[in-house]
Amino acid sequence: MRNEYSILPFTFKRLPHRKMLMVNQSGEFTFVSSDDFNNLLNHDLVADNSTYFELKGKHFLADTDLDIAQEMVATQLRSRKSFLRHFSSLHMIVVTARCNFICDYCHASSAALEQQKVDMNWAVAKKTVELIFSSPSPVLKIEFQGGEPLLNWPIIKEIVQYGIFLNRFAKRQLEFVICTNLTLLTEEMIDFIKEHKITISTSLDGPKLIQDLHRKTREGYSGYDVFHSNLQRLREGIGQDGASALLTITKSNLSRLQEVIDHYVELGFDGVFLRALNPYGFARQNMEQLGYSVEEFVGEYKNILRYLIELNLQGIPFAEYYTTLLFQRILTPFSTGFVDLQSPSGAAISGVIYDYNGEVYPTDEARMLARTGDRRFKMGHVLKNSYEELFAGALVKKLVKKSCIEVLPGCASCVYQAYCGVDPIRNYVETKDIVGHRPSSDFCKKNTMILDHLFQLIDENDPDVMDVFWSWITRRPLEEIRHDKFNRNSS
Structure with missing residues (x-):
């Protein structure tokens, strides 16, 4: 006689040693033996089995309390989707497309120093800030990007001051970030950054020889030397934690990541984001010289993760941020707010970018695509469109509709669905279709291989x-x- 219980929706994957990984819709997971898995499906799992109680407690099955179990799963799922309540909280502003560097992996395809026509003017900047404050989000993060944003420092100051003025009435949690190579930093800038509690995000690919290899200045001097000096000056002014660094991994430093990490530690950083090279801008043009396979990247990721664990156990606190994001999604019920790991996609609904000329795009990658002449992801213009036209227009609705991982081919049945996300812009770049093709997707392959490894560590x-x-x-x-x-x- 079949035992009386209901099986709630879940996905699964067969693991070595006759184990099954099961994940339900709210992201709860468990490991069970193949025998218990088959017994569950055949309704032969007995109620006094320890596996039965675990599956019931994690809402894979329900007996007399089906309604309660369904409501619990729904509550947990709402927590995971809570980023939708903070609609468009990240607002990236490209204050200039000019840059004093010409990096051969530059996603933004930056412009030369003399091309001042690619600087944002005050009319565009003012309207951009006003549109940002039309967002319903209680948290507004304004991130200045380029090019090199410090080349248009007067507009940064105007935007910060105007944003603070508007916030006297809006009363949001207002944050500012400047993404800069630090080489143009002055004492006046440091004073302003400190006064307004602005966070700095910079770039560091490793020690001097690695840093200068692909990050070349237009004037021929060592960008690393100036970066290193100005990093110290900045920290003296705003504190040790005022600046974080972003690592770009190319073929040149992929096999030298331990050396890169050691340099991060030496410079006083407490974490790194191991991100694979993305196919945009100059990076796409130079992929043959800069790129590597997904297998090569994940192999080095595993090696460096092991190295980081040893560093921490030796008393040197240092985190890998992508691993941290994934574990937050696996081991906690909360949303991470990371755009690349959201469903529907965080494009436009979590973050948005305003180009120097007033054009609005759902992601930085869409803006980079427009640099090549493809403006199909342009949402509108700050001087021509209202907030409602920009964020409730046909493009954003299409991106949301086509980026729900729960119904996408190849994703709907994936065991890692609850922890992954959708990148419709990258899908388009790779396949000319925003839905994409999972079997040939490097994004999918990379995340699957990394999650396989993390769940192996959890199981161990x-x-x-x-x-x-x-x-x-x-x-x-x-x-x-x-x-x-x-x-x-x-x-």
């Missing part, structure tokens, strides 16, 4: 390794994590 459940990951997720010292765990186990 090494206490030291998991303590390191929890310290990254909670942003707490490793010793504090261990102390709390010791107290829980002792009580």
Whole structure:
């Protein structure tokens, strides 16, 4: 006689050693034996089995409480989709397309220094800020991008001051970030950055020889030397934590990531984002010289993750941010707010970019695509369109409709669906279709291989390794994590 219980929706994947990984719609997961898995499906799982209670507790099955179980899953799913409540909270402003560098992997295809016609003017900047404050989000982050944004420093100052003025009435949580190579930093800029609590995001590919290899200045001097000097000056002015660094991984530094990490530690950074090269701008043109396979990237990712774990266990706190984002999605019920790992896509609904000329795009990648002449993802213009026309227009609706991972071919049945996301712009670049083609997608292959590895580590459940990951997720010292765990186990 079949046991009376209902099976709730889930996806699954067969693992080595006759194990099955199961993940439900809200992102709860469990490992079960092949026998228990088959018994579950055949309604032969007995109620006094420990697996039965675990599957019931994590809402893979329900017996007398189906309505409650469904409501619990729905509540957890709402938590994961909470980023939708903070509609368009990240607003990127390209204050200039000019740059004093000419990096051969530049996604934005930057313009020469003398081309001042690619600077944002005040009329466009003022309207852009007003549109930003039309967003319903309680949090507004304005991120200045380029080119090199410090080349149009007067407009940055005007935008910050006008944003602060508008916020006296709007009362939002207002944040500012400047993405800069730091080489044009002056004392006046540092004072302004400190006064207005502006965060700095810069670029660091490794020690001097690695940094200068692809990040070349237009005037021929070593960009690293000036970067290093100005980083110290900036920290003296705004504090050690005022600047973070972004790493671009090319063929040149992929096999030298341990050396890169050591340099990050030497310069006082406490984390890194291991991001693979994306196919935009100059990077797309130079992919043969700069690129590598997904297998090569993930192989080095595994090696450096092991190295980072050892560093943390030796008392050197240093996180890998992409791993942290994935573990937040796997081990907690909360939304990460990271655009690349959202469904529907975070394009336009979480972040948006305003180009120097007033054109609005759903992602930075869409803006980069427009640099090549393809403006199909242009949402509108700040001087010509209202907030409603921009964010409730046909383009944004199409992107949302075509980027729900729960119904996309190849994603709907994937065990990692709850932890992954959709990038319709990249899909278009690679396949000329915003839905994309999962079997040939490097984005899909990379995420699948990384998640395979992370779930292997979860299954192995090494206490030291998991303590390191929890310290990254909670942003707490490793010793504090261990102390709390010791107290829980002792009580």
